[in-house]
Amino acid sequence: MPIEVNGKTFETDEEGYLANLNEWEPDLATVMAKEDDCELTDNHWEVINFLREYYDEYQIAPAVRVLTKAIGKKLGKDKGNSKYLYELFPYGPAKQACKYAGLPKPTGCV
């Protein structure tokens, strides 16, 4: 279902992931999150921005185990753990955060 943000229309796939990741803009993340009743805080943005950088570097959305490890390395142990990330993204940190970040669904994520 296409999403309307700031007068622009964004195509998504059947699961709500952005069709073209180059079209992504921050307001899109905010709108997607609102549909899930989720208000994005700085902590959410930290993960979303991290994922965009990760994708830019490796051309892949990381599996949750890899994301957790990589976040721990970059932002510290208190953030690189499942509890913290699941609190931020209850639908699954990799799946939900990747969606807001405009990335495809992580490889291997069913």
Added chain:
Amino acid sequence: MNEDEMMEEGGTIKKFLYVNRRAPYGSVYALESLEVVLIGAAFEQDVSMAFVDDGVYQLKKGQDTKDVDMKNFSPTYRALEMYDVEKLYVDKASMDARGLTEEDFVVPVEVLSTEQLAELMEDQEVILSF
């Protein structure tokens, strides 16, 4: 169920070798192989990858896919380490025949002679060829 029990349930660890023989673009084999490896990494098996024949081109630096309209997925090989896939082997004869050296690859690899490659294969429990 706690983590230890899950590990037990997970059963035995097998040696998997993924053999990549084809050029990165023009068919889906290279990308499919990489995706299977990444998905399989979640099962914590003992994974190795071998690059043979035109498969050595998959690791070549400086790929530009603009004109073939496929995503350049070569940077993803650099993510393999984070998935604990660290054993990457290149067939020396294939590499030499294409005028490539270890410096041409996006990731560190171990270069093996044909005999060593045969031994590696002999040592595996599961071999998947792409």
